[in-house]
Amino acid sequence: MAGGLKITLEFGGGAELLFGNSKKHEVTLPTCDKPWTIRNLLPWIKDNLLKERPELFLQGETVRPGILVLVNDADWELLGQLDYEIEAKDTILFISTLHGG
Amino acid sequence: MCSRNDQDDGLMEEKPKPLWTEVCQKCSAAKPVIQILQIKHAYCRDCFLAHVNHKFRSTLGKSKMMRPSDVVMAAFSGSVKSHVLLHLLHAGFSEKSHKRFLFKTQVLYIDEGAVLGLPLSDRSANLRLVAEMSEQYGFSAYFTSLSCQHDNQGLVCVPLNKDSALSVNVEFEAELNNLIANISSLTAKEDMLKQLRQQVLLRAAKELKCNKIFTAESSTDLAIHILTDVSLGRGAQMHHDVSFCDDRDEEVKILRPLLELSSKEIAFYSVYFKLSSVFIPSLCSKAQCDSSIHNLSKKFVMELMENFPSTVSTVFRTGEKLGSSSSTSVRGDQEDVCILCQVRLVGTAAPCSSSQATEFSRLISSLGPSGFDNNSLTCLPPTDDTFLGQSSCCGPSQNSETCCVKADVSGKCGSGQDMLTLSDVEKLCCYGCRLIVHDVKTVSGLPANIIETARIRKGLQSMRDSIKDFLL
Ligand SMILES: [Zn+2]
Numbered sequence: 025m026a027g028g029l030k031i032t033l034e035f036g037g038g039a040e041l042l043f044g045n046s047k048k049h050e051v052t053l054p055t056c057d058k059p060w061t062i063r064n065l066l067p068w069i070k071d072n073l074l075k076e077r078p079e080l081f082l083q084g085e086t087v088r089p090g091i092l093v094l095v096n097d098a099d100w101e102l103l104g105q106l107d108y109e110i111e112a113k114d115t116i117l118f119i120s121t122l123h124g125g
Numbered sequence: 126m127c128s129r130n131d132q133d134d135g136l137m138e139e140k141p142k143p144l145w146t147e148v149c150q151k152c153s154a155a156k157p158v159i160q161i162l163q164i165k166h167a168y169c170r171d172c173f174l175a176h177v178n179h180k181f182r183s184t185l186g187k188s189k190m191m192r193p194s195d196v197v198m199a200a201f202s203g204s205v206k207s208h209v210l211l212h213l214l215h216a217g218f219s220e221k222s223h224k225r226f227l228f229k230t231q232v233l234y235i236d237e238g239a240v241l242g243l244p245l246s247d248r249s250a251n252l253r254l255v256a257e258m259s260e261q262y263g264f265s266a267y268f269t270s271l272s273c274q275h276d277n278q279g280l281v282c283v284p285l286n287k288d289s290a291l292s293v294n295v296e297f298e299a300e301l302n303n304l305i306a307n308i309s310s311l312t313a314k315e316d317m318l319k320q321l322r323q324q325v326l327l328r329a330a331k332e333l334k335c336n337k338i339f340t341a342e343s344s345t346d347l348a349i350h351i352l353t354d355v356s357l358g359r360g361a362q363m364h365h366d367v368s369f370c371d372d373r374d375e376e377v378k379i380l381r382p383l384l385e386l387s388s389k390e391i392a393f394y395s396v397y398f399k400l401s402s403v404f405i406p407s408l409c410s411k412a413q414c415d416s417s418i419h420n421l422s423k424k425f426v427m428e429l430m431e432n433f434p435s436t437v438s439t440v441f442r443t444g445e446k447l448g449s450s451s452s453t454s455v456r457g458d459q460e461d462v463c464i465l466c467q468v469r470l471v472g473t474a475a476p477c478s479s480s481q482a483t484e485f486s487r488l489i490s491s492l493g494p495s496g497f498d499n500n501s502l503t504c505l506p507p508t509d510d511t512f513l514g515q516s517s518c519c520g521p522s523q524n525s526e527t528c529c530v531k532a533d534v535s536g537k538c539g540s541g542q543d544m545l546t547l548s549d550v551e552k553l554c555c556y557g558c559r560l561i562v563h564d565v566k567t568v569s570g571l572p573a574n575i576i577e578t579a580r581i582r583k584g585l586q587s588m589r590d591s592i593k594d595f596l597l
């Protein structure tokens with residue numbers, strides 16, 4: 025797996041505001057001896073992409089309640105949530121349901 | 126009506142373990158993509174989308190409120206859920222023959238950029254995006270501004286299309302900003318904005334000759350509203366805020382056709398149809414979660430959803446049931462309603478009511494430890510009197526010198542703007558709105574039409590008072 029794991033991260037519903045107002049990020053996760061899961065993706069996002077106010081995106085080791093996670097358009101609740109093992113070319117969408125309107 | 130999903134009424138049922146199911150539990154064919162918590166099922170994409178559409182149509186259908194002659198104004202903010210509302214409406218109009226919606230629909234966008242301090246360029250860009258989104262469905266669309274409530278006359282709605290330009294009335298916007306800036310707490314600011322938005326919707330609907338308004342609140346939003354309303358002392362009007370139909374206004378009903386869908390279902394629907402949205406930040410978007418009561422309720426409900434999902438629908442359904450008994454109250458004349466939110470004033474200040482207690486503690490704090498004596502208590506409104514029916518026009522507030530002194534000459538108190546005091550306005554408000562008005566610093570900051578109504582009602586009241594001695 026030279027060159028790491030290439031995936032797409034998307035943010036919507038207002039969550040993009042915390043990521044420099046950019047909805048789509050093509051990223052390469054560095055090669056690592058453990059498999060990448062969402063559990064260790066979240067701190068990576070916090071260190072590498074999150075521009076401000078981590079408490080509005082994360083709570084403890086998971087996402088803040090009210091932020092939905094979809095892996096390749098499927099509910100992460102059906103995929104093991106934090107334990108989902110990320111594969112190359114996955115698209116992971118974080119969509120916030122926290123703002124009114 | 127209250128039998129909706131009653132099978133899962135578990136009060137504090139813990140979140141079920143994720144369903145490791147290989148196939149959709151509806152069609153048993155495709156791979157599931159979403160776990161729907163209310164019904165504890167995992168559905169595939171097609172079954173899920175059909176489920177959302179069905180919920181929307183059945184909510185409208187079983188209300189038995191829609192008539193072919195109806196003209197509906199869909200409130201469209203550009204947000205995810207309001208776009209889902211448009212999409213579902215459009216789907217309803219594209220159905221074949223007997224399933225097609227027969228009513229007509231128009232779309233209204235309210236520009237609130239002024240309050241949020243967005244630069245004009247951002248607001249114009251948002252307007253264009255909103256225009257593009259509504260245009261693709263072929264609805265006729267209009268836009269207006271939240272500040273139009275400071276304009277007492279004239280038309281407020283402007284047709285919206287991709288060439289529309291935002292015209293800003295600097296004076297009214299300054300007034301609106303002033304009003305919001307004058308309110309000290311974020312809770313009261315949000316509450317005021319909500320009331321203003323509601324008034325603009327109703328006014329626009331009347332202007333566009335619509336007899337119904339659709340708004341896009343999800344069941345999750347309504348659970349948040351319930352907790353917020355209770356915390357804000359708006360329990361009496363809660364059923365208007367959270368049930369399918371708000372009929373406070375005599376001509377225009379506000380309906381909430383998405384109220385059986387959760388924010389999760391709505392978000393997934395928008396993802397699957399690739400519905401774009403404009404993110405327009407709200408006052409509290411980036412605020413701390415304990416910055417206002419509304420934000421706190423939101424945090425609470427979201428955490429419930431996460432850990433005890435069925436509890437959210439319990440909150441929601443409890444609120445709905447609380448409403449059904451009080452919503453049968455007879456409609457009074459316009460003089461008995463709160464001038465801000467149009468809820469009927471129950472006017473009874475029972476001894477030891479919370480409004481009395483608030484009044485009392487306010488009095489004590491304003492007098493300070495040395496100023497309080499036996500006489501101070503007489504300043505409080507009498508317990509068995511209604512707040513509306515008070516004979517004095519200045520109440521216990523400190524503003525009295527601006528009021529009665531000049532009033533006696535003409536016998537018509539409140540004929541000039543400077544004579545209308547905040548406490549006068551407060552008396553025309555329900556308990557919840559009184560808390561907002563109490564947070565406002567000056568009367569002149571209030572929207573023109575509220576001042577106008579307050580003045581008319583106050584005039585009527587004092588006229589009644591001045592002739593009451595001549596009546597038997
Ligand atoms: Zn299916």
Ligand SMILES: [Zn+2]
Pocket residue numbers: 463464465466467468554555556557558559
């Ligand atoms: Zn009110």
